[in-house]
Amino acid sequence: MPSAPFPAPRAAAAASGPTVAIDIGGTKIAGALVHPDGTMTATTRRPTPRGADADGVMAAVGEVVADLAESPLWASAVRCGIGSAGPVDTSRGTVSPVNIGAWRDFPVQERVVAELAARGADLPTVLAGDGVAMTAAEHWLGAARGHANALCMVVSTGVGGGLILNNQLHPGPTGNAGHIGHISVAFDGEPCVCGGHGCVESIASGTAIARWALDQGWTPSGTAGGGAGGNGADGADGGCDATAAGVAAAAAEGDPVALAAFDRAGRALAAAIAATATLVETDIAVIGGGVAAAGDTLFAPIRSHLAAYATLSFVRDIQVVPAMLGTHAGLIGAAAAATMLLPSEPSPS
Numbered sequence: 001m002p003s004a005p006f007p008a009p010r011a012a013a014a015a016s017g018p019t020v021a022i023d024i025g026g027t028k029i030a031g032a033l034v035h036p037d038g039t040m041t042a043t044t045r046r047p048t049p050r051g052a053d054a055d056g057v058m059a060a061v062g063e064v065v066a067d068l069a070e071s072p073l074w075a076s077a078v079r080c081g082i083g084s085a086g087p088v089d090t091s092r093g094t095v096s097p098v099n100i101g102a103w104r105d106f107p108v109q110e111r112v113v114a115e116l117a118a119r120g121a122d123l124p125t126v127l128a129g130d131g132v133a134m135t136a137a138e139h140w141l142g143a144a145r146g147h148a149n150a151l152c153m154v155v156s157t158g159v160g161g162g163l164i165l166n167n168q169l170h171p172g173p174t175g176n177a178g179h180i181g182h183i184s185v186a187f188d189g190e191p192c193v194c195g196g197h198g199c200v201e202s203i204a205s206g207t208a209i210a211r212w213a214l215d216q217g218w219t220p221s222g223t224a225g226g227g228a229g230g231n232g233a234d235g236a237d238g239g240c241d242a243t244a245a246g247v248a249a250a251a252a253e254g255d256p257v258a259l260a261a262f263d264r265a266g267r268a269l270a271a272a273i274a275a276t277a278t279l280v281e282t283d284i285a286v287i288g289g290g291v292a293a294a295g296d297t298l299f300a301p302i303r304s305h306l307a308a309y310a311t312l313s314f315v316r317d318i319q320v321v322p323a324m325l326g327t328h329a330g331l332i333g334a335a336a337a338a339t340m341l342l343p344s345e346p347s348p349s
Contacts, residue, residue, distance in 0.1 A: 016036065016076075016078075017073075017076035017077055017078040018033035018034055018035045018036075018041070018073055018076065018077050018078070019033070019034045019035075019077065019078065019079050019080065019081055019334075019335035019338050019339060020033060020065075020068060020077050020079070020080040020081070020116065020121070020123060021033070021034045021040075021080075021081050021083070021331040021332070021334040021335040021338075022061065022064060022065070022080070022081070022082045022083070022112065022331075022334060023083045023084075023130075023133070023330030023331045023333075023334055024048075024061065024082065024083065024084040024085060024095070024097070024100075024108070025048065025084075025085050025097075025099070025130070025330070026048055026085055026097065026098075026099025026100055027047065027048055027099075028045050028046065028047055028048055029045065029046050029047075029048055029060050029061055029064050030043070030044065030045040030064065030330065030331055031043070031044050031045070031064035031065065031067065031068050031331070032044070032068070032331045032335075033068060033071055033073055033074075033077060034081075034331060034332060034334075034335035038140065038141050038332065040328075040331060040332070041071065041073065042067070042068050042070075042071035042073070042074075043331070044064055044067035044068065045064070046060040046063050046064055047060070048060065048100060052102055053102050054102045054103055054106055056102065057100060057102050057103060058106075058108075058111055061108075061111070061112065061115065062115050065112070065115040065116060065119065066115075066119065069119040069120075069121070074119070074120075074121065075120070075121075077121055077123060078123065079123050079124050079125070079126070079338045079339065079342055080112065080113075080116060080121075080123045080124070080125040080126070080338060081125070081126050081128065081133075081333075081334035081335045081336070081337050081338030081339075082108060082109060082112055082125065082126065082127045082128065082334055083128050083129070083130050083132075083133030083330050083331075083333050083334035083337065084097060084108060084127065084128075084129065084130060085097035085098065085099060085100065085129075085130050086098075086129040086130065086131070086160070086176070087129075087176070088127060088128070088129040088174070088175045088176070089105075089174045089175065090109075090126075090127045090128065090129075090171060090174055090175030091173055091174050091175070092105075092107075093107055093108065093109030093110055093127055094106060094107050094108065094109075095108050095127070098158070099157075108127065109125055109127040112125060113125050124338075124342050125338070126337055126338040126341045126342055127175065128171060128175060128333070128334065128337040128338075128341070129160065129162075129171075129175050129176065130154065130160060130330065130333075131152070131153070131154050131160030131161045131162045131178065131179065132162040132169065132171045132175060132177075132178065132333075132337060133162075133329070133330060133333030133334050133336070133337050134152055134154055134160075134162065134288060134323070134325075134329045134330070134333050135150070135152035135161065135162030135163065135164060135169065135178065135286075135333070136162070136169050136333045136336035136337040136340055137325050137328070137329040137330075137332040137333030137336050138150070138152050138286045138288070138323055138324065138325060138329065138333075139152070139164045139169070139336070140332065140336040141324075141325060141332060141336075142286065142323060142324035142325045142329070143284070143286045143321045143322065143323055143324045144164060144284055144286045147164065147282075147283060147284045148164070148165075148166055148167045149164060149165055149166065149280065149281055149282045149283055149284075150163070150164040150282055150283070150284045150285070150286060151163060151164075151178065151180065151273065151276050151277070151282045151284070151285045151286070152164070152178075152285075152286040152287075152288070152323070153180055153269075153285065153286065153287045153288070153289070154288055154289040155204060155205065155206070155269070155287055155288070155289040155290075155291040155292055155298075156205070156206055156289035156290045156291060157205060157206055157207050157290075158181055158201055158205050158207075159180060159181030159200050159201040159204055159205050159269075159289075160179060160180070160181055161178045161179060161180040161181065162177070162178040163177055163178035163276075163280065163282070164282075165280060165282075168340065169336075169337060169340040169341060171337075171341070178276075180200060180272050180273075180276060181199060181200050181201035181205070182194050182196060182199045182200070182201060183199065183200055183272045183275060183276075184196055184197060184198045184199055185198055185199070185200055185203070185268045185271040185272055185275075186198025186203065186268070189202060189203070190202055200268050200269060200271075200272045203264060203265060203268040204264075204265035204266075204268045204269050204291075205291070206243065206244035206245075206290055206291045207244070208265070209244040209247055209261050209262065209264075209265050209291065210242060210243050210244045210246070210247055210261075212261050212264065213247045213250075213257055213258055213260075213261040214242065216257045216260070216261070217257060218247065218250065218255065218257040218258055218261070220240035220241055220242045220246050220250075221240055221241070221246070221249075221250070244290070244291050244294070245290070245293075245294075247261050247262070248262065248291075248293075248294035248297050248298075251294070251297045252297055259297075262294065262297050262298055262301055263301045263305075265291075265298065265301070266298060266299075266300070266301025266302040266304070266305055267301065267305040269287070269298075269302050270301075270302050270303075270304075270305035270306040270308075270309050270310075271305070271309050273285045273302070273306060273309075273310070273318065273320065274306060274309035274310040274311075274315060274318075275309070277310060277315040277318045278310075278312060278314075278315050281314055281315070282318065283317070283318055283319065284318065284319045284320075284321065285318060285319070285320045285321070286321055286322070286323050287299070287302075287320065287321070287322060287323060288322065288323025288325075288326070288329060289323075292322055292323065295322075299320060299322065302320050303320055306318070306320065
């Protein structure tokens, strides 16, 4: 995370106290007090419970809140932001994370507000999907800083995203605006888990990249027959990596099927980026998530294909860059989203 102080996401709403930030995902639930200059204190985390019921998962969130309440700065907190894996419905304050099976239409915002109140913090609270939270973070402290109009994307086991329009976070009525993963880019494409066809997620997610490569005959290193471009270290110890990371390692070594898998994903992402930029005139696309860790293996084909899709004068110069904040994006994004979306505090009379 950048060490230098930065302006708060929206100066009019940035009181001197910290924002309680909670980041909820399929593997961990994290919390921190995020200060107006972007620094974090009192960071804490719990593993997301496996096999627990809805209240069992919520108990872990409660433990994170309890940890934060031990901070001497707790009493000075001014708001709370919750970032969660989705789907989300911010109009109702509910979440149904794909990777938290116990939560379906779970009223997480209401429950967190109750946890805060039980520890003496009656705070205005905002819920944001993880793609929207990442967007808020990257606009505040990351790669989209200084851009009035930006598309930010998370490319991982799924593909999500969010929008900054006229320097404002634009989550939409239910918090799902900018969900670029479910734009269709292949008219006759395969069915997507959302019920559509040819969605970006069904082509460019880490899961889709690995599945396509395997279907085309790519063999991960260390399995029978070997992999022309697999990870040598994996092969040496008899293991194998049949994930997108394994495909990326193979592509880096020149495996033609692995390269084709990333080229196909890059083309899908380029088409969606160009479509979004044409619709709302964003001038930068920021890409984070596990698949983006492949670096130029992913970014080179995106940029190459973008030239064929972003052809109009007002979109042909769009930048495509990697996200900067990494694992900090969830907590910083939850805080930034709360600061950007809550009403401005009245000016002193």
